[in-house]
Amino acid sequence: MSRLHVDWTACDGRGLCAELLPELLAEDDWGYPVPKGDLTVPPALEPAARQAVDRCPALALRLTAVSAERAPASS
Numbered sequence: 001m002s003r004l005h006v007d008w009t010a011c012d013g014r015g016l017c018a019e020l021l022p023e024l025l026a027e028d029d030w031g032y033p034v035p036k037g038d039l040t041v042p043p044a045l046e047p048a049a050r051q052a053v054d055r056c057p058a059l060a061l062r063l064t065a066v067s068a069e070r071a072p073a074s075s
Helices: 016-020 044-057
Strands: 001-006 026-029 033-035 063-065
Touching: 001 026, 001 044, 016 033, 026 044, 044 063
Parallel strands: none
Antiparallel strands: 001 063, 026 033
16 A cells, blocks of 8 residues: 655645545645645555656656555654
């Protein structure tokens, strides 16, 4: 499973990602993405998420791997 990461400093608010991935992103009044949830990408949306990452004109999106379960920190 993966998670979508938005580099807010690189994003210039064109809104393409929200158009390509409306299940995970909405668009604010200025075209910037607004996350719907924690941006974890379900397997069924993986192709759409990859397309949004590939087509971002500002290169502000990337997919990061999410481990299934993290080990608890030891005291």
